[in-house]
Amino acid sequence: MRTAVLLDEGFEELEAMAPIALLRRGGIDVDMVSPENRTGETGRFGVILSETIPMEDYDFSQADCLLLPGGPGHVNLEKNEKVREQIRNFYNDENKVLAAICASPTILGRMGLLKGKKYTCFKSMNEDFGGEYQEDYAVTDGNLVTGKSAAAAIDFAFAVMEKLTGKDHTDQVKASIYYDADC
Numbered sequence: 001m002r003t004a005v006l007l008d009e010g011f012e013e014l015e016a017m018a019p020i021a022l023l024r025r026g027g028i029d030v031d032m033v034s035p036e037n038r039t040g041e042t043g044r045f046g047v048i049l050s051e052t053i054p055m056e057d058y059d060f061s062q063a064d065c066l067l068l069p070g071g072p073g074h075v076n077l078e079k080n081e082k083v084r085e086q087i088r089n090f091y092n093d094e095n096k097v098l099a100a101i102c103a104s105p106t107i108l109g110r111m112g113l114l115k116g117k118k119y120t121c122f123k124s125m126n127e128d129f130g131g132e133y134q135e136d137y138a139v140t141d142g143n144l145v146t147g148k149s150a151a152a153a154i155d156f157a158f159a160v161m162e163k164l165t166g167k168d169h170t171d172q173v174k175a176s177i178y179y180d181a182d183c
Contacts, residue, residue, distance in 0.1 A: 001164050002029040003065040003099075006083060007052055008036060012071030013043040015101045018153035019067055019160060026161045026173040028065075033058050035080050044071045055082060065164055066090040070102025070122065070150075078107045087111065094143055099160045101147030108144075119146040154179070 003023055005016060020030050034041055037054035060066070066086055068077060077083045084107075090098040091113050100108055105121035108114050109129030117131040118141040126133050137152035138145065138159035145163055147156030158179070162170040 001027070001065075002031065002063045003067055003160070003164070004031050004033050004058065004060060004063040005067045005069065006033050006035055006055075006077060006086075007041040007043075007049060007069065008034070008073035008076040008080075009042055010071050010073035010076070011041060011043050011069045012073075012102060012150055013045055013047045014150040014153045015069035015071065015147070015156075016043065016049070017047075019069075019099075019101075019157035022154065022157040022173065022177075023161060023164075025176070026165060026169065028161065028164060031058065031063070035077060035083050041073075044073070060086050060089065063096070065097040065099055065160060067160065068100040068104035068107065070100075070104045072103075074103040074107060077104065078110070084111060087113070091144070097143050097145060097160065097163050099145040099147075099156070099163075101152065101156050102149050105146045108146075113144075117141045117144055119144065120148045120152075121146060122149050155181070 032052040034052040035055045040050040042048050090096045102122045115130035120134045120139045137155040138147050145159045
């Protein structure tokens, strides 16, 4: 299993780092990809993730999941036609997972990809995307996984993991970090 995380300047660190760390803990390969073809990206609060792979050099056909963190960087992701093309490719391939958290599900909504879908996003950014907005931290509908906010980063990461590896494996990883959703 392999996940490509698209990082642009201003990404929300928690929404990127929690899924990267938890997916790797779960044995999933995670690649950090720069749409602007840089070899490092700076998050909203100055955290730099180095060793990003320039998008022009990345083979998305090898990835099982495309993950979009939120934060101010989502604006740049939305403007990038090559990013939108990959979003469409993952959305249309029932064997792949498309995951977006916080502000990034709004990209999908403006692309018309949330029509008829259950989803979540940062509540104040929700528009009439033609789907059914949920108050949950993470929502899975088909091959689409959406997360609500930075506070939802762990639940979102586990929803992505469950979609990729199944519930039993995900429950084992949850147990390994003493995760308890009821606490």
